[in-house]
Amino acid sequence: MAENIAERIADRVEAMPPGERKAAQALVANYPLIGLKTVADFAAKAGVSAPTILRFVSRLGFQHYSDFQAHLQEELAAQLQSPLIRSTAPASSRESGASPMVDASIENIRETFRHIPAHQIAEIVDVLANPRMRIMLVGGRFTDPLARYMAAHLTIIRPNVLHLAGQESNWRDRLIDMGKRDILVILDIRRYQESLVRFAEKAGQRGVHIILLTDQWLSPIARFARHVVAGRTAVPSAWDSSAALFVMAETLIAEVTRRLEVESARRIGEMENLRDN
Amino acid sequence: MAENIAERIADRVEAMPPGERKAAQALVANYPLIGLKTVADFAAKAGVSAPTILRFVSRLGFQHYSDFQAHLQEELAAQLQSPLIRSTAPASSRESGASPMVDASIENIRETFRHIPAHQIAEIVDVLANPRMRIMLVGGRFTDPLARYMAAHLTIIRPNVLHLAGQESNWRDRLIDMGKRDILVILDIRRYQESLVRFAEKAGQRGVHIILLTDQWLSPIARFARHVVAGRTAVPSAWDSSAALFVMAETLIAEVTRRLEVESARRIGEMENLRDN
DNA sequence: CGCCATACGTAACAGTTATTACAGAGACAG
DNA sequence: CTGTCTCTGTAATAACTGTTACGTATGGCG
Numbered sequence: 140m141a142e143n144i145a146e147r148i149a150d151r152v153e154a155m156p157p158g159e160r161k162a163a164q165a166l167v168a169n170y171p172l173i174g175l176k177t178v179a180d181f182a183a184k185a186g187v188s189a190p191t192i193l194r195f196v197s198r199l200g201f202q203h204y205s206d207f208q209a210h211l212q213e214e215l216a217a218q219l220q221s222p223l224i225r226s227t228a229p230a231s232s233r234e235s236g237a238s239p240m241v242d243a244s245i246e247n248i249r250e251t252f253r254h255i256p257a258h259q260i261a262e263i264v265d266v267l268a269n270p271r272m273r274i275m276l277v278g279g280r281f282t283d284p285l286a287r288y289m290a291a292h293l294t295i296i297r298p299n300v301l302h303l304a305g306q307e308s309n310w311r312d313r314l315i316d317m318g319k320r321d322i323l324v325i326l327d328i329r330r331y332q333e334s335l336v337r338f339a340e341k342a343g344q345r346g347v348h349i350i351l352l353t354d355q356w357l358s359p360i361a362r363f364a365r366h367v368v369a370g371r372t373a374v375p376s377a378w379d380s381s382a383a384l385f386v387m388a389e390t391l392i393a394e395v396t397r398r399l400e401v402e403s404a405r406r407i408g409e410m411e412n413l414r415d416n
Numbered sequence: 417m418a419e420n421i422a423e424r425i426a427d428r429v430e431a432m433p434p435g436e437r438k439a440a441q442a443l444v445a446n447y448p449l450i451g452l453k454t455v456a457d458f459a460a461k462a463g464v465s466a467p468t469i470l471r472f473v474s475r476l477g478f479q480h481y482s483d484f485q486a487h488l489q490e491e492l493a494a495q496l497q498s499p500l501i502r503s504t505a506p507a508s509s510r511e512s513g514a515s516p517m518v519d520a521s522i523e524n525i526r527e528t529f530r531h532i533p534a535h536q537i538a539e540i541v542d543v544l545a546n547p548r549m550r551i552m553l554v555g556g557r558f559t560d561p562l563a564r565y566m567a568a569h570l571t572i573i574r575p576n577v578l579h580l581a582g583q584e585s586n587w588r589d590r591l592i593d594m595g596k597r598d599i600l601v602i603l604d605i606r607r608y609q610e611s612l613v614r615f616a617e618k619a620g621q622r623g624v625h626i627i628l629l630t631d632q633w634l635s636p637i638a639r640f641a642r643h644v645v646a647g648r649t650a651v652p653s654a655w656d657s658s659a660a661l662f663v664m665a666e667t668l669i670a671e672v673t674r675r676l677e678v679e680s681a682r683r684i685g686e687m688e689n690l691r692d693n
Numbered sequence: 694c695g696c697c698a699t700a701c702g703t704a705a706c707a708g709t710t711a712t713t714a715c716a717g718a719g720a721c722a723g
Numbered sequence: 724c725t726g727t728c729t730c731t732g733t734a735a736t737a738a739c740t741g742t743t744a745c746g747t748a749t750g751g752c753g
Binding site for chain 1: 699700701702703
């Protein structure tokens, strides 16, 4: 379905009459641009008539010339999106330039991932991908949105995902139900919130598997956590940046999704069924 | 004459009226493919009418839309023919080591900011830093946490910041109080949520100043928005990445904070007083 | 040599497109 | 508030585009 048009041509070019073969040659010769022009232009370039072009695209499986063009455009779009293609770019603005804020964020992301061994991420993913464990997520004042972000994705691909929202008292009472089969993902950066620390401590005592995402100075929660991920947060701003932790969150989400591919596919299918009714 | 159209846009975008500026944004956001489609398609993507598109290309120095398209095609042809890009890729020499996910995220951030002129960010900051305007923030399924993140910061440095949480019906009823003195910050990436579009449309009709953070394919809300920021989202994952938009959010927060430095310092002082009692 | 099937182009048609003129909406100075 | 100027969308139009039907040419086979 999503196959390349160039390949499709190569497959069928032998079975084509001479005129259409000329069309095929002209198309691959300067692929794919003439395919985006009008039928008349295409025909002139190929040295055939317009109807021959239409018969050609019809043989490729497209009912309308516009379908054919749409397909070519999609291919082009995918190709242009791959980041490495940027010859027309002003090369100067490349290395830095954007803004100190952006440069610092990128540097933070790089540094954060350089200091984290791959096996540590793998271990966390193992834990998060275990469907028999219940996942709870909570964050501080500014990091709670990141917890929500993770929860929004995880809850789609696996069961038993819960974001602890609202007031501290709300989730403190949940402690009584928590135990060794629970995972607690905590996000906490400066200034560390006492309420979170207390909560984490009690959860740790009950055997909850704590995964902490924090900054490079390490929240005191690190003492109770089984896994600690430290992200760089320094940027030229009055605030600390959570960008590195955000990318970390997305990375974890992506990996867990990959791990649960089969299970989650079925799960998503069921969800869409439920939505249709 | 043989200059790049993207550069030509960057030169003249400041002198353009708002509608044509939206056209410029839409074109730069996914350059250059929408420029190769029909005027009507281009107009729909940009959220303006067809004549505005024609005035836009006219301002770029093209007498006919077809001239404009021809120029774009030549650029594309030159770009596609130069094979140096992929082979001499400098990204490998640079330590790309981390992971494809991280590399893609960094590249997305770079690309996003490269496509956004500095004055556009400045304009948005101007609006957000106006204390007489009320700011409301809302997001879609996965982007709502970003709205929360922005709200959490903005609400500290200035008054009248409100995150629209929960069900659609909750905020739809707020429309009646909304008008020209309101700013609505909307985050919306694929797959765009109908409820958000409807909400934005009605808000736009009431004169609300809409700032849209979306992906490179532009949410349909772009039609109603006064400011559109398009972030790259493609990563090697089953999900789209909001990392670029996250950095954009942090950048906006940082800039607004800087702008309001004096006012917010007093405000923060008062807040701490209130907390101590 | 004659018949048939396939391939191709010409020409007409219908739908779509770019383009233009015009009027309403909005911003701004007086 | 009033007039003016800029900007923008609506609607009509003229050019063009894709598409189809049809006739001609060509090559193979009896």
